[in-house]
Amino acid sequence: KHIHNHIVVNSVNFENGEKFYYEEKEFNRWRDRADELAQEYGLEIVQPKEKNLEIGEVTTKSxxxxxxxxxxxxxxxxxxxxxxxxxxxxxxxxxxxxxxxxxxxxxxxxxxxxxxxxxxxxxxxxxxxxxxxxxxxxxxxxxxxxxxxxxxxxxxxxxxxxxxxxxxxxELDKKKELERYKPKEQENLWKKHLKNQSRDKDGMEL
Known part of the structure; x- marks a missing residue:
């Protein structure tokens, strides 16, 4: 009654036994491709029903x-x-x-x-x-x-x-790393500036 498609993957690598891991953005790309196939063959794209839930709302069915x-x-x-x-x-x-x-x-x-x-x-x-x-x-x-x-x-x-x-x-780790790098970069630029200031016109250090 409802013609649809599935994307099937082997979730375990047969060479090393590692479990397949994907992120939400990858899943969304697969879903978009599935919708493209549905359109290509003239099938209806089913839109999921969304309910606006409040943060902290109890959602359990039991x-x-x-x-x-x-x-x-x-x-x-x-x-x-x-x-x-x-x-x-x-x-x-x-x-x-x-x-x-x-x-x-x-x-x-x-x-x-x-x-x-x-x-x-x-x-x-x-x-x-x-x-x-x-x-x-x-x-x-x-x-x-x-x-x-x-x-x-x-x-x-x-x-x-x-x-x-x-x-x-x-992201927090990246931000922390950048903050740790910035003072060092500023210090190096300052040292370079002072070193340039300490040279005379012939390039000799004073």
Whole structure:
């Protein structure tokens, strides 16, 4: 009844076993190509239904889970989902780098697995998910482990996006590196200026 297409990839490299990783912009390019194919063959392009959600709105479909989250947000009971969610939001607002983020989460009773492995050439291999685990002291359920992106299924917030979080800290690192470089560059230019000023007309240093 609804003719459509799929783009299929092998998610594991058969030569080295590495997991396929893609960013949102790549996914959007594939989706655009799928739409082009649909137009080319005269098929309807289905537009996703969008709902404007408020930040912090509870989005879980389970009535039982919804009630538990709402009670926890009001401070009436404990919930691992809320513990993790609030820790991520607060850490995102306060952290100046990835180490800060990890430390703040730890103080809130949450451990983070960034899903990153440093390869021999110094490059970083990313797993698809960032995983968060509530420690024994703070947990209330038997399954206190969550994928960052899965939190969006319970509470709507822009902080629960693996790709954006990784990019955020990459940008902070770049900014920090630039700030560290600028004073050195200014100092070198100043030294060069002074050195030029200290020469006479024949090029001899005074």
């Amino acid at each position: 009535r039982h889970t919804r009630e538990a989250i709402e009670k926890a947000l009001r401070g009436e009971k404990q919930s691992d989902i809320v513990t993790v969610s609030l820790a991520v939001i607060q850490a995102g607002e306060e952290a100046k780098n990835k180490e800060d983020f990890t430390r703040i989460l730890k103080e809130k009773g949450v451990d983070i697995d960034w899903g990153e492995t440093v390869k021999e050439d110094g490059s970083i291999k990313y797993r698809k998910y960032i995983t968060l685990t509530v420690d024994e002291e703070h947990r209330v359920s038997k399954k206190p482990k969550f994928r960052l992106d899965s939190l969006e299924n319970h509470i709507h917030h822009p902080a629960f996006n693996t790709e954006k979080l990784r990019e955020h800290f990459k």
